[in-house]
Amino acid sequence: MTNFIQPYADYAGEWLPVLLEAMGTTALLSVSAFALSLVFGLLLALCRNTRWRALRRCVALYVAAVRGVPLLAILFLLYFGLPGIGVTFDAFTAAVIGLALAFAAQVAELLRAGLMAIPAGQREAAFAVGFTPYQSFTLIVLPQVVRISVAPLIVTFVSLLKDSSLASLITVDELVLTGRAMATEYFLPLHIYLAVGVCYFLIAWPFSLLSKRLAPPAAR
């Protein structure tokens, strides 16, 4: 057992800064992509509830399409495919966009469910006191949707965090790619990938706890 732990003691000084930097990249990538998917997902959810049938159909098609295509294929398309028509992103940007496009579909479905859970009377009461549609949405409807959706949104964030590892395949220096480089350099894949796993867990765990605390009590 001491033999197993020994490399960690030997290389802590070298590995820690590298892993911490990669953790930072993974966190930044995930948070940026999630923020973007929130904005995009909210737009999609609103379009899905609109009066215009053509728009609703387009959004439904988008959601279905994105759900049916592997994230890795989307990332390859953005990073290796789009330069073919003259559109070039750096790897990090391509990963943010790809993750955001894919997860916006999930966020949209969550928010749409939240929107549908708000009784029509809530908006009617808002109109009756003289709120504009914009005020009714931002002051009355959206805060309630956020309350309903916050716990499942955090769960979605955690799965985005884990899926961000796919960005290693389009050369983003996040945790997995960094781990692979270290594994080749030190010939200690078991130790290094274990450490990489722990790094993901350390980011994800607090959010898992948070989502459990924010989830509404099952019985009320």
Place this chain on the structure above:
Amino acid sequence: MNPLLSVTGLTKSYGAVEVLKGIDFDVAAGEKIALIGPSGSGKSTCLRCLNFLEKPSAGAIHLDGERIGVRLGRPMSDRQLAPQRAEMGMVFQLFNLWPHLSVTENVAIAARKVRGLPAKEAQELALDMLAKVHMTHRADASPLELSGGQQQRVAIARALAQKPKLMLFDELTSALDPELVHEVLKVMEELAAEGRTMLIVTHEIAFARDIADRVLFLDGGRIVEQGPARALILSPREPRTQAFLRQIRH
């Protein structure tokens, strides 16, 4: 003197179903009017058309001489309707309080966001209105912690805080447990005594008789009979009104 509210030729259809078939009536300032009638007679729809929560199919509504919901011959958007709706306070059957806001905030928020009152004044206004409905003691509670009767009284305070020209009450006791009806009706009597203009859709015939100046009896989307509250309820002339009131008494 011009009426405060005038309704002419109001009709409302959902597809092929005509719910309102031409409603005409006027309301003078300070007048209290009860709309009674069987379920499906169109009385709630009629009330909801007044502030355009339902868009009338035809007809005209004027409040204080101003045409509601139509400007220069064109229907107004919900955004354009907002200031007109603010002139009418509405109380709903299911209260529709906003559960993410405190009781006080439910009453104060429109004063700030619609009328532009400073936060402190809006807060004071809200507490005044809550005092009117005897709910000051739950000012900091969440609506979810209140009984139905308490929620409805807060909803009344919310409508009062609009300083509306007209109050619309849509079956405000229908969703309440019988023992809670009384506290809401008591508040209504106090409001009536202040000389407010009130339109009340209700099933409480005794309440309508005591509180209203005039009663409109609706059936099948038309006003079948109208007249002074006491006279209409005690001695209705139309057979349909007689049948309805007989049924309710039994």
